[in-house]
Amino acid sequence: MVDLDLVRKSPELFEAACKAKNIKLDIRAFLKIDMERREKMAETQTMQAKRNAVSKKMPTIKDKTEKESIVKEMKLLGEKLKEHEAALGVLDAQWMAMQLRLPGLPLPNVPKGKDDSENVEIRTHGKIPTFDFDLKDHVALGESLDIIDIPRGVKIAGARSYFLKGDGARLEYALLMFTLDHLKKKGFTAFIPPLLVNYDAMVGTSYFPGGEEMAYAVGVRKSQSQPIESDDVYLIGTSEVSVTSYHGGETLDLQALPKRYCGISNCFRREAGTYGKDTHGLYRIHQFQKVEQVILCENDPAVSAKMHKEILQNAEEVLQALKLPYRVVDVCTGDMGQGQIYKNDIETWMPSRKCYGETHSCSTFHDFQSRRLNIKYTAKDGTKKFVHTLNNTCIASPRILIPVLEMYQNKDGSVTVPEVLRPYMGGQEKIKKPS
């Protein structure tokens, strides 16, 4: 949600943002509805005021004839009012539907571009290595080490499903635990959040409306022949949804900001519209685990910019500790979400893909989410302000297993366990073929 005063005063800003973000929304049409709605509102409110005034006087009227005539008049007014309220309801619904699609305004330094091909690299870290033997990709490694089983995942759950097994499962948990400990040192509070959330949480974090096809809706099918009844709850695609919504509707203390939170959760994505894309291996799957950083801070672009750097760095430090080469890109307008106003992706080198692949996504929203979620704080001057929200991946697995397994593979087919993870795997140094 955006500041509507700004839309009314400077619609051209939002038209430009729609264009830049490939959002099909007619700002002028919205403003027309907005105007009509306010006019209808004024009419309705005048009638309501009249009704209230008469109702207030009613008990003092003793004269029976006068009373009857007023009741008659009010009955008429009531009918007209009902019509007005119904018309206002229609306008409200249209207004809300459009209002929820208004884009956050990208910061001036965001590169213009149509899609991820126009993201701009801003730095790289680590050297892309060369190997003196034929590399296996993570699928081949996972199979030969018996730590990843994709065919059986597909057998029981369909395309884009998998099992992690044995040391593969342990390696994933080592990565997650290492990351949680890293964030603990940085002052973050960990959350195991609800994985199933209601519609409001999806709207509040701006996944809905628009992202319905990406989320699994949960329902019940009472028998095979009956249709599924929706429970109107949704599996989260990221713990950002639950954790950012945690303070929904609350007014926080300024002293308590910034809130440094991280959620650890399974994440579920339908990946609708990606048929045929990234079908190989563990890159794009329906279910994964993620430690996500979430920040709530004061409504000051300088402060949220600082927090953005902080959570970006936290993620980079994890990759550095794992000794994985990566690069950071400025995400261009066309590859940004509706509410995001600045976004960096971290892409980690994936030898089998012979390119960097997105492993982290760091987003600043300013007050876009907090307006929807109604999260405020009391500022120094006593006024209530909406917090700024941000989030960034800190680790997401199994996608991160692609570079970990591929980069740490040895000529004999084994995989060395990254040093920082060994304490989380009972000191184990290598993942070897089962004998």
Added chain:
RNA sequence: GGAGAGGUGGCCGAGUGGUCGAUGGCGACAGUCUUGAAAACUGUUAAUCCCGCAAGGGGUUCGUGGGUUCGAAUCCCACCCUCUCCGCCA
């Protein structure tokens, strides 16, 4: 899943058709008193939307959505949530 109880302002709690956005208490804030603090006393104390440069005016909100009525916190219906007991269960 079965039976029952309940959802009122920051919190507790009264209100069962009309000058009720709502008595009272607690908390918070300001003031008086005090060397200072406490106590006592006095006053202030919701959110949100619309109109307005502002002063101000008005609408909405008593879990949510409908309905009855000239008028609903109060009556009716549906749904949601919380609590207690029973059943099932990790």
